[in-house]
Amino acid sequence: MVTKNESLAMLVLSYLSFDYPTLSPQDSLQKALKVIEGNKVPALSVLDGKKWVGTVTALQISQQLSLAAKLKDIQTEFQKDKLELEEDILASLPLFESTGFSLLPVVNDEGNWMGYIHQNVITQMFIQSGFTGKNGGILRIPFHVQRDSMSVILRIIEENKGLMVRSFFHRSEKNPQALPEWVIQVQTDQFSQLVKSLERHDVAIEKAFVFGQQEDVDQLRFDLLLKYLNP
Numbered sequence: 481m482v483t484k485n486e487s488l489a490m491l492v493l494s495y496l497s498f499d500y501p502t503l504s505p506q507d508s509l510q511k512a513l514k515v516i517e518g519n520k521v522p523a524l525s526v527l528d529g530k531k532w533v534g535t536v537t538a539l540q541i542s543q544q545l546s547l548a549a550k551l552k553d554i555q556t557e558f559q560k561d562k563l564e565l566e567e568d569i570l571a572s573l574p575l576f577e578s579t580g581f582s583l584l585p586v587v588n589d590e591g592n593w594m595g596y597i598h599q600n601v602i603t604q605m606f607i608q609s610g611f612t613g614k615n616g617g618i619l620r621i622p623f624h625v626q627r628d629s630m631s632v633i634l635r636i637i638e639e640n641k642g643l644m645v646r647s648f649f650h651r652s653e654k655n656p657q658a659l660p661e662w663v664i665q666v667q668t669d670q671f672s673q674l675v676k677s678l679e680r681h682d683v684a685i686e687k688a689f690v691f692g693q694q695e696d697v698d699q700l701r702f703d704l705l706l707k708y709l710n711p
Contacts, residue, residue, distance in 0.1 A: 492572070492586050493565050496595030500583055502527045503536065505552035512551055513541045525585040525593055526551055526558060532585055532593040534558025562587050565594055568648045570618065570663055572597050573689065616642075616667040617690040619675070621683060622659040623649070628683065633664075636677050642668035661686060 500519055503512050503526045516524050516538045523537040536551060536558055544554060561575050565588045575584055576599050583596045621628070637644055645665040651658070668674055671690050678685060 491565075492563050492567050492569055492597055493594070495569060495597055495601040496586060497583075497598050497601070498595050499598075500524065500596055502593065503551060504528070505533060505550065505555065507551050508547065509541045509544055509549050509551065509554070510547040512536060513538055513547065516541070521582055523559065523579075523581050523583070525596070526555075527593050530592040532562065532587045532591055534560055535562075535581070535585060563597060565589075568646065568663075569597075569602065570646075570665060571648065571650055572599070572602065573618065573663070574620065574650060574661070574687075576602075577687075615669055616645075616665070617671045617688055619662075619664045619666060619678075619685055620650075620687040621662045621664065621678075622686050623662040624659055628662075630662075632681065633662075633678065633683060636681060636683075637664075637666055637668070637674060640668055640670045640674040640677055642666045642670070642674055 500521060501515060501524065503515060503524050505526060505528055507515075512524075516522070516536075522539070523535045525535050526533045533555060536554070540554065540557055541547070559579065561579050561581075561584065563572055563575065563584050563586045565586055572584055575581075582599050584599075586594045586597055588594050621633070634644065643666065645667050647662060647664040649660045650663055651660045666674065671688075675685060675688055
């Protein structure tokens with residue numbers, strides 16, 4: 481049973497970082513590029529007061545014709561990927577993967593910037609929770625209510641000696657028409673067999689992250705979570 485304190489520890493708000501700066505729409509592109517490169521990150525958040533405007537990358541800035549312009553002049557090009565303050569920490573995985581960022585902005589219900597999440601906290605969270613390199617992983621399943629059955633998926637997990645540690649649904653803001661993804665953290669020594677069993681039952685798996693090295697895992701079909709987060 482998950483206690484209130486354990487549930488709170490799974491939320492993004494428990495892992496906020498303020499070790500990296502933010503930028504202003506009034507900053508010149510030259511200044512913004514210097515700050516981003518000086519902090520050795522690919523991108524930083526832009527704030528208008530407390531309001532999060534978006535994320536600008538060093539690549540976006542370097543592609544501009546003149547670095548004398550201001551960030552507000554390229555605001556339409558800002559990245560809009562973000563995390564909500566009370567989302568599950570695992571919700572950061574698809575965003576870290578799709579953006580290639582090492583930092584993700586966290587905002588509250590009013591759209592105010594609350595801090596960053598650094599990808600290293602994911603690694604530390606799993607290490608501190610006692611996960612080893614051979615006992616589980618994370619599944620991302622595009623879930624269709626008329627095709628997929630939660631009870632069937634949970635039964636298959638149990639049949640493969642698995643324990644669902646926690647799960648949540650994630651919907652892409654970039655593609656509202658896409659199916660919501662059911663993200664499941666599973667503890668099992670038979671992770672690759674579990675994936676094969678799910679696929680035999682026509683359960684579509686978008687992505688699978690396995691904890692550590694397992695010899696029977698086809699590396700073309702899986703990402704090693706800790707290797708992915710610490711290349």
